[in-house]
Amino acid sequence: MVSLWSEQLSHLQHEGIINGFVLITPQGPSEIITGPFVEECEQGISPALQQLVKPFYSVGPAPTTYDIWGTKLFVINQTDSYLVAISKQRRSGILAINLPSGVLLAAFDKAVQPTVALTAVQQACATAFAGASPSSCR
Numbered sequence: 379m380v381s382l383w384s385e386q387l388s389h390l391q392h393e394g395i396i397n398g399f400v401l402i403t404p405q406g407p408s409e410i411i412t413g414p415f416v417e418e419c420e421q422g423i424s425p426a427l428q429q430l431v432k433p434f435y436s437v438g439p440a441p442t443t444y445d446i447w448g449t450k451l452f453v454i455n456q457t458d459s460y461l462v463a464i465s466k467q468r469r470s471g472i473l474a475i476n477l478p479s480g481v482l483l484a485a486f487d488k489a490v491q492p493t494v495a496l497t498a499v500q501q502a503c504a505t506a507f508a509g510a511s512p513s514s515c516r
Contacts, residue, residue, distance in 0.1 A: 383506035384410040387484065395498045396484045402431050403480035414447055414485050430483060434476040446472065454492060462492050473499055477507060
């Protein structure tokens with residue numbers, strides 16, 4: 379069954395704003411997994427993705443870098459609600475957005491500015507998770 383959140387994010391993927399997404403819930407990854415997250419979730423949640431999700435569920439300082447897809451990503455913006463990390467040459471990036479149902483991860487590439495990707499995904503979340511307050515996506 380396709381849900382509204384996956385439809386919204388599939389639309390962003392079709393537009394080239396993101397190139398993949400997955401929702402990580404307490405029960406594990408969502409049924410709908412696209413792009414580079416498919417391989418990362420083949421056997422559950424990879425250690426790299428666990429590290430991205432962990433700051434939203436633990437106390438203490440969050441990492442400033444993440445190693446994923448053979449690339450070191452540097453955190454350029456982080457709040458209690460989201461984080462944005464990009465590679466040194468901005469060839470790739472990842473967003474993690476803390477939602478009531480889990481942590482949404484979305485990947486983007488160098489053709490998209492991080493702020494554009496973040497804004498688009500936050501708007502999609504606000505629409506798709508309308509039962510939650512829009513601020514929970516920001």
